[in-house]
Amino acid sequence: xQVVAPSVPSSNTAPEAVHSVYVLAVAVAAALGGLLFGYxxxxxxxxxxxxxxxxxxxxxxxxxxxxxxxLLGCLAGSLGSGYGAEHFxxxxxxxxxxxxxxxxxxxTGWATSFSAFIFWRITGGIAIGISxxxxxxxxxxxxxxxxxxxxxxxxxxxxxxxxxxxQVVNWAIARSVPIALSPQALYSSWNVQFAWRWMFTVLIxxxxxxxxxxxxxxxxxxxxxxxEREESAAGILKRIGGARYAxxxxxxxxSSLTARTxxxxxxxxxxxxxxxxxxxxxxxLAILQQWSGINILFNYAAExxxxxxxxxxxxxxxxxxxxxxxxxxxxxxxxxxxxLGRRKLMLLGCAGIAISHFFCALAYRHxxxxxxxxxxxxxxxxCYALTLAPVTWVxxxxxxxxxxxxxxxAAAVSSLWISSFLLTYTFPLLDRSVGTGxxxxxxxxxxxxGLFLVYLFVxxxxxxxxxxxxxxxxxxx
Numbered sequence: 008x009q010v011v012a013p014s015v016p017s018s019n020t021a022p023e024a025v026h027s028v029y030v031l032a033v034a035v036a037a038a039l040g041g042l043l044f045g046y047x048x049x050x051x052x053x054x055x056x057x058x059x060x061x062x063x064x065x066x067x068x069x070x071x072x073x074x075x076x077x078l079l080g081c082l083a084g085s086l087g088s089g090y091g092a093e094h095f096x097x098x099x100x101x102x103x104x105x106x107x108x109x110x111x112x113x114x115t116g117w118a119t120s121f122s123a124f125i126f127w128r129i130t131g132g133i134a135i136g137i138s139x140x141x142x143x144x145x146x147x148x149x150x151x152x153x154x155x156x157x158x159x160x161x162x163x164x165x166x167x168x169x170x171x172x173x174q175v176v177n178w179a180i181a182r183s184v185p186i187a188l189s190p191q192a193l194y195s196s197w198n199v200q201f202a203w204r205w206m207f208t209v210l211i212x213x214x215x216x217x218x219x220x221x222x223x224x225x226x227x228x229x230x231x232x233x234x235e236r237e238e239s240a241a242g243i244l245k246r247i248g249g250a251r252y253a254x255x256x257x258x259x260x261x262s263s264l265t266a267r268t269x270x271x272x273x274x275x276x277x278x279x280x281x282x283x284x285x286x287x288x289x290x291x292l293a294i295l296q297q298w299s300g301i302n303i304l305f306n307y308a309a310e311x312x313x314x315x316x317x318x319x320x321x322x323x324x325x326x327x328x329x330x331x332x333x334x335x336x337x338x339x340x341x342x343x344x345x346x347l348g349r350r351k352l353m354l355l356g357c358a359g360i361a362i363s364h365f366f367c368a369l370a371y372r373h374x375x376x377x378x379x380x381x382x383x384x385x386x387x388x389x390c391y392a393l394t395l396a397p398v399t400w401v402x403x404x405x406x407x408x409x410x411x412x413x414x415x416x417a418a419a420v421s422s423l424w425i426s427s428f429l430l431t432y433t434f435p436l437l438d439r440s441v442g443t444g445x446x447x448x449x450x451x452x453x454x455x456x457g458l459f460l461v462y463l464f465v466x467x468x469x470x471x472x473x474x475x476x477x478x479x480x481x482x483x484x
Contacts, residue, residue, distance in 0.1 A: 027154070029246055029247060030149065030150060030151065030154070030158070030247045030248075031158070033149055033224060033225065034146045034149070034150065034158040034161050035161060035165075036220040036221065036223070036224055037101060037142050037145050037146050037149075037162075037220075037221075037224060038142060038146065038161040038162045038164070038165040039165060039213065039216065039217040039220055039221075040101060040104055040105070040137075040138030040139075040141070040142040040162075040165075040217060040221075041138065041139075041142055041161075041162040041163065041164070041165035041166040041169065042165040042166065042168050042169035042172070042213055042217075043104075043105075043108045043134070043135075043138060043169060043210065043213055043214055043217055044135045044138050044139055044166055044169060045165065045166035045167060045168065045169025045170040045171075045172075045173065046169035046170070046172055046173040046209075046210055046213070047077070047108065047111075047112070047131050047134070047135055047169075047173075047210060048077075048135065048166075048169075048170070048173075048305070048306075049169070049170045049173040049174065049305045049306070049330075050173040050176070050177065050206050050207060050210070051074060051077075051128075051306065052173075052174075052177070052305055052306050052307070052308055052309065052326065053173070053174065053176075053177025053178070053181065053203075053206060053309075053323070053326065054177065054202075054203035054206045054207065055070075055073070055074055055203075055309075056309055057181075057198045057199045057202055057203040058073075058124070058199075058203045059073070060193060060194055060199045061194070061199050061200070061203070062121040062124065064121075067435040067436055067439060068436075070435055071431070071432040071433070071434070071435045071436065072125075072432070073121075073124070073125070073128075074306060074307075074431055074432075074435075075427075075428050075431035075432040076125050076128050076129055076132070077128040077129060077131055077132035077135065078132060078424050078425075078427050078428035078431060079129055079132060079428065080128070080129035080130060080131065080132020080133040080134075080135070080136060081132040081133070081135045081136040081139070081424035081427070081428075082132075082136060082421055082424040082425055082428070083129075083132075083133055083136060084104075084132065084133035084134065084135065084136020084137040084139075084140070085136035085137070085139065085140045085417055085420040085421040085423075085424055086136075086417060086421050087133075087136075087137070088100055088136065088137045088140040088141050088417055089140070089274070089413055089414045089416070089417025089418070089421075090417075091103075091137075092140070092141050092144065092230075092413040092417070093230075093413045093414065096226050096227070096230050097141050097144065097145040097148070097226065097227045097230060098145075098221065098224050098225070098226050098227075100137050100141045101137075101138065101141055101142065101145065101217075101221040101224065102218065102221045102222060103137060104134045104135075104137040104138040104141070104217075105134075105214055105215075105217040105218035105221050106218060107130060107131065107133055107134035107137070108131065108134045108138075108210060108214040108217070109210075109211050109214035109215060109218065110130070111127045111128075111130040111131035111134060112131065112207050112208060112209075112210035112211050112214060113207075113208055113211055114127040114130070115127040115128055115131060115207045116203075116204040116205065116206070116207030116208035117204055117208070136420070136421075136424060139420055139423075139424075140416055140417055140420045142162050143159050143162045143400045143401075143403070143404045143416070144227075144404055144412065144413060144416050145224075145227055146158050146159050146161065146162060146404075147159050147401075147404035147405065148227040148228065148229045148230070148412075149225070149227055149228065149243075149247065151247065151248055151252070153345070154345075155345075155401075155405075156344040156345040156349070156401055156469055157341050157342075157344060157345050159397075159400060159401045159404055160337075160340060160341045160344050160397040160398075160400075160401060161341070162397075162400060163337060163340070163396050163397035163400055164337050164338065164341055164397070166396075167330075167333050167334050167337040167392065167396075168334065169213075170305060170330050170333060171327075171330035171331060171333065171334050173206075173330075174326045174327045174329070174330040175327060175330070176206060176209050177206055177323065177326070178323045178324070178326070178327050180202045180205050180206055181198055181202050181323060182196075182197050182198055182202065225243045225246075226239070226243070228240040228241075228243050228244050228256065228257075228260065229260050229409060229412075231243070232257065232260045232261065232264065233264060233410075237257065240257065240260075241253050241257060244256050244257065260409065263408065263409040263410065264409060264410060273414070274414055274418075276411055276414070277411060277414055277415060277418055282407070282408070282411055282415070285406050285407055285408075285415065286415060286418055286419070288406065288460075288464050288465060289402070289403050289406050289407070289415065289416075289418070289419035289422075290418065290419055290422040291460055291464075292353075292399050292402055292403065292419070292460070292461075292465070293399065293403065293419045293420065293422045293423035293426065294422055294423070294426040295357075295395070295399070295453065295454075295456075295457040295460060296395050296396070296399040296423060297423055297426040297427045297430050298426055298430060298450065298453045299357075299360050299391060299395055299450060299453060299454050299457065300360075300364060300387075300430070300446075300447065300449075300450025300451075300453070301360065301387060301388060301391040301395075301396075302427065302430060302431070303430065303431075303434050303446075303450075304329060304384050304387065304388060305329070306431055306434075307434055307435075307438075308322070308325070308326045308329065309322050309326075310435075310438065310443075311380070311384065311443065312325050312326075312380070312381070314371075314376075314438075314443050315371075315376040315377055315380035315381070316376045316377045317377070317381075325381055328381075328385065329384065329385060329388050332385050332388050332389050332392070333388050333389075333391075333392045333396075334392075335389075335392075336388075336389045336390075336392035336393040337392045337393075337396065337397060339393055340352070340392060340393045340394065340396070340397045340398070341397070343393075344397065344398060344401060344469070345469055348467050348469040349398050349401060349402055349405075349465070349467060349468055349469055350461060350465055350466070350467045352393065352394045352398050353394055353395065353398050353399075353402075353457075353461040353465060354458060354461050354462060355390070355393070355394055356390050356391060356393065356394025356395040356398070357394075357395070357454045357455070357457040357458040357461060358454075358458055359386070359387075359389075359390030359394070360387050360390045360391055360395070360450075360451070360454045361451045361452075361454035361455050361458070362451075363383050363384075363386040363387035363390060363451075364387060364447045364448065364450050364451030364454065365447075365448065365451045366383050367380060367383040367384060367387070367444070367447045368444040368445065368447045368448035368451065369444070370383060370444070371442065371443050371444025371445075371447070372444045395457075401468075402465065402468065403416055403419045403420065404416060405468040406466075406468065434446065437449070
């Protein structure tokens with residue numbers, strides 16, 4: 008499908024070196040929200056085996072609820088951030104997320120009742136929903152086109168750092184537990200009474216750093232132009248790339264905002280014929296990223312590796328190894344995303360994760376456990392970190408035209424959290440009903456479907472001006 012685009016001045020001019028340092032600093036500061044997101048998202052994987060004992064959780068449904076309830080907050084935060092980012096600006100929402108992270112981390116860690124624990128986990132989820140929506144949106148809008156893929160991928164990089172930090176903190180705080188320990192002795196142990204509390208509480212330190220950094224961030228130039236504050240936008244763009252770059256960007260933003268006679272400023276405009284197709288593709292990509300099954304290897308790593316024959320101490324070490332692999336391949340993704348392009352990486356990722364899941368299913372079925380399962384799960388994580396994890400966020404931030412971007416990104420990210428909730432909630436049920444191996448086989452089938460989705464419907468957006476890169480102006484190869 009080819010749609011003719013209005014004439015838009017080119018703004019692919021690369022910023023001068025000194026300005027590249029400035030925009031990198033801004034992107035890193037905004038991406039700190041990703042670090043908090045990653046930590047808060049994964050810390051529960053190490054804490055849950057202790058707070059489940061503390062709160063006497065035994066039902067698979069209740070365990071799934073405790074592990075997935077934050078995702079309802081993620082959904083609420085993501086939906087609310089669409090309106091908030093449009094009307095209050097990107098910077099204010101990042102500050103709000105930082106405050107919520109700081110409060111919820113301490114309140115969750117020192118909750119004395121299960122209902123309080125659930126409430127504060129959902130509150131922390133709201134912070135995740137806001138930061139996961141606004142941070143990549145903000146970075147995409149402030150980044151020059153030649154650098155945008157790498158700078159938006161910084162958000163995924165900090166998410167991965169947060170994941171690894173949570174895994175290391177969990178490993179450092181948890182104490183070795185003797186195998187033969189009575190239920191009463193286990194309940195009275197350091198891990199059950201205090202370890203899980205400190206695992207959550209540690210997040211307050213990076214939350215304060217993010218709060219201070221967000222306070223000094225400039226507002227998005229595109230948001231400023233949309234709210235008739237062109238002078239402020241011009242000043243920020245000059246700091247990013249100089250006077251010529253600022254002039255070209257302002258012309259491009261103005262053109263994209265005035266190209267259509269109707270002003271798009273609400274959720275209902277996502278149903279417009281030209282935009283609806285973009286929404287469907289972006290939502291499908293968000294669902295694919297989650298239903299690829301990789302987050303199970305972070306949130307339920309203990310169960311996966313325990314079923315593969317590993318003991319408690321080895322499980323924590325394996326979890327740290329998965330985080331390290333995740334970090335290394337995310338760095339490689341940042342290097343490749345603007346050279347290989349988005350489509351190639353997504354196709355590679357779908358194929359690689361599917362193959363890893365299918366072989367993992369075979370390993371469980373034929374009882375080739377232990378090291379075989381560890382290697383195959385590490386392969387799946389490596390493929391995910393190189394491809395679906397960062398590139399999905401980049402595509403979601405690039406596919407929508409400027410005037411619906413905040414709502415479009417919110418819709419896609421909200422779909423991501425809904426699918427993530429379903430994934431996280433259903434894994435204990437699937438694991439008990441069909442077994443771990445068959446569960447991985449199902450995730451592999453999802454990845455095969457994703458391969459066709461990307462091949463047929465996802466365009467290449469690398470190197471395009473943000474105001475020219477939407478699917479409305481791009482043909483699918």
